[in-house]
Amino acid sequence: MIILDNSVLSAFTRLGLLDSLKHLFSTAIISRDILSEYSQKWRDAIPEWIQVVQSDRKIFLSNVPSSMSLADASVVKLALRLQKPIASDDRPLRNYAKMLGISVTGSLGLLNLLFKKKIIPTREKYLYYLNLLQEDVYISEEHLRWALEE
Numbered sequence: 593m594i595i596l597d598n599s600v601l602s603a604f605t606r607l608g609l610l611d612s613l614k615h616l617f618s619t620a621i622i623s624r625d626i627l628s629e630y631s632q633k634w635r636d637a638i639p640e641w642i643q644v645v646q647s648d649r650k651i652f653l654s655n656v657p658s659s660m661s662l663a664d665a666s667v668v669k670l671a672l673r674l675q676k677p678i679a680s681d682d683r684p685l686r687n688y689a690k691m692l693g694i695s696v697t698g699s700l701g702l703l704n705l706l707f708k709k710k711i712i713p714t715r716e717k718y719l720y721y722l723n724l725l726q727e728d729v730y731i732s733e734e735h736l737r738w739a740l741e742e
Contacts, residue, residue, distance in 0.1 A: 597680030623666035
């Protein structure tokens with residue numbers, strides 16, 4: 593199980609790979625706040641393996657970066673309550689979650705895992721998706737080298 597942020601949810605929807613994530617995680621969770629951020633045209637097409645859950649309003653977060661949205665905070669609250677990792681490309685959310693000891697990955701890490709598990713069957717297809725992902729997400733040279741290692 594993994595908790596998805598809007599950045600990963602949207603990127604994998606645009607890549608046409610959202611359902612491929614089901615091969616990695618039998619269940620994914622998004623908060624109601626993330627659902628409200630998610631593109632209106634895709635909102636009604638959330639697959640059944642992605643559960644929409646209300647974040648815990650009783651969990652208080654301190655020292656939250658001002659650049660984090662309420663939806664981002666809802667992702668962190670879910671991760672704390674459920675003790676599950678987060679998938680996000682949002683740097684402030686990622687840094688804050690790591691500070692709290694929450695495991696974090698992003699679109700690049702998930703794409704790489706799909707390739708390593710042969711869900712993306714060929715290197716050519718992987719490079720194709722990697723190129724498309726760069727239209728949505730900034731990938732540093734260091735991370736790009738990591739993604740291209742055999």
